[in-house]
Amino acid sequence: MLTERQEQILDFIRDFQRGNGVPPSSREIQRKFRLSSQSTVIGHLRALANKGQIEQLAGRTWGLKASAVQAHLFEIPVFGTIPAGLPAMQEQVPDETISVNPAIFGVRRPGPSQVWALRVHGDSMIDAHIMDGDLAVLERREPREGDIIAALVDETTTTLKRLVHLRGRPVLRAANRRYRDIVPERRLESQGVLVGLIRREGANR
Amino acid sequence: MLTERQEQILDFIRDFQRGNGVPPSSREIQRKFRLSSQSTVIGHLRALANKGQIEQLAGRTWGLKASAVQAHLFEIPVFGTIPAGLPAMQEQVPDETISVNPAIFGVRRPGPSQVWALRVHGDSMIDAHIMDGDLAVLERREPREGDIIAALVDETTTTLKRLVHLRGRPVLRAANRRYRDIVPERRLESQGVLVGLIRREGANR
DNA sequence: CAAAATAGCGTTCAAATGAACGCCATTCAA
DNA sequence: TTGAATGGCGTTCATTTGAACGCTATTTTG
Structure with a gap:
């Protein structure tokens, strides 16, 4: 269902969110994957959101909903x-x-x-x-x-x-x-x- | 240990974070408590951080660390x-x-x-x-x-x-x-x- | 009493951030 | 084969955000 790239990005978001308690910004994702354009990230985020993997949190950053992150804590x-x-x-x-x-x-x-x-x-x-x-x-x-x-x-x-x-x-x-x-x-x-x-x-x- | 105001703000942050998966921005706290200056919020955040209640997440917003939020999810x-x-x-x-x-x-x-x-x-x-x-x-x-x-x-x-x-x-x-x-x-x-x-x-x- | 902590106001600023628009190349299913 | 989906580039923009400085007043504490 998810493409290779989408999987990678979702993994990064999940790990980041688990480690920091906050999802990464689109720029941070950009740097991580060495993308020269930030709009590329926006595209991926939109794709992941369409597939129900992430959502916009409090009208701000895109990330996993709280329950999804936390389901893996303990x-x-x-x-x-x-x-x-x-x-x-x-x-x-x-x-x-x-x-x-x-x-x-x-x-x-x-x-x-x-x-x-x-x-x-x-x-x-x-x-x-x-x-x-x-x-x-x-x-x-x-x-x-x-x-x-x-x-x-x-x-x-x-x-x-x-x-x-x-x-x-x-x-x-x-x-x-x-x-x-x-x-x-x-x-x-x-x-x-x-x-x-x-x-x-x-x-x- | 915490003052009345600090308790209120910490509660707000916790609730917000549980509901949204992301801590509130200083402006959102400002609006919530009808403070006319945003620097007042910064002061409270600093006080809460000094008392070990919150910390800066990923160099951005101030909030509870992931484990503290998530211990109460399920x-x-x-x-x-x-x-x-x-x-x-x-x-x-x-x-x-x-x-x-x-x-x-x-x-x-x-x-x-x-x-x-x-x-x-x-x-x-x-x-x-x-x-x-x-x-x-x-x-x-x-x-x-x-x-x-x-x-x-x-x-x-x-x-x-x-x-x-x-x-x-x-x-x-x-x-x-x-x-x-x-x-x-x-x-x-x-x-x-x-x-x-x-x-x-x-x-x- | 003096000093520190608490609470708040008003303002300014640089940096970060999500979003958008246009454009291109590849892959893949209808 | 044609259009959709995917992946990517480059740029611009308005808004949001944390942070800072200076100032005042009250409360708490040594």
Whole structure:
């Protein structure tokens, strides 16, 4: 729908607006794309406005409407399954992102990639009332005894389990009697501690 | 800390910025407060900036930084208990507000006061894995058979139950065998349909 | 009491800004 | 093939905008 150029300009406007809280002026767009005429920018702005991407704010500059900018401010990446051998989660492309203020979950410093979400598979945590399809919101921090964590066991995929210790050894315990404790053979790596849960009604069935 | 006048002006800037996505110009503030000199506004802006309330955005207008504005955009009111006889929920003061994009829950048009949240009390919906302390996110729309709704029964307080029909009559059914069906004597009023759930880990215990 | 902060008036100024008009080249669908 | 859409150039213009300087009066605070 959008042309290459229009996409570029829209991206620039969005980034600028997110960073500065104010959309760029037509001259700033002009400089950015090294256009020698400012009227070229006006043309692009008009095109973007016709396509409903931007609008004139308070009769002044052209930019994204407030909700569109802000919808991306508190973005939390959502991962389906975390493949093994990728501890650098920042590198991964999330399945989707959700817009939630992490303050709800009592997270103090919502630094980037400190908070993320994992789509829950299966019913191993059902006794903790965590359902298949739920989004587990996790914070990257040191786990404490009894915390529910997203754990990478022996470099296999990530699972959500409760962390307990038996005879000094860490054990991952499901919240479902039909599942047995997981005792890591080699390594247990916590990728985050459960701080909250988001369920979309209807998405679980 | 802020003077009366500064408070007024800051409020105006905040409201303007939320509504328009752009802060007001000094002239617009001038008109609003019927000041005959524009330099008066400059003085107030400088004072507000010194007190850390506003800052210059992109070297242009003075306004609130993006995060401060946007933290209040997708605000969902959270109610503890909805008292009886107050169908006009808009009139009520929420216990708190949370900042979540309703799009997560598949709500198309997040009009004001279309979406709200109810703090769950008790374990009557525990078999649906809704715990005491959870926030039930609700949308004001017509309920369908089997929906979980926030219902006002016979003008008493609001409860969260599943709506079913027995012999043509609406019945509220708990998701817990220890609770009996509620058959409304006089009136059953749905205040919203469950569209999602938010749980703060640690808040339930 | 004196000094600082607050609140305001009136005016001027340079720079920034959106908008417009005319013109040209390319691409692409009808 | 023809017209619309896209992308771009160059220029001009009226308006808006932040900023500054000087002045006065009241209120607050050390």
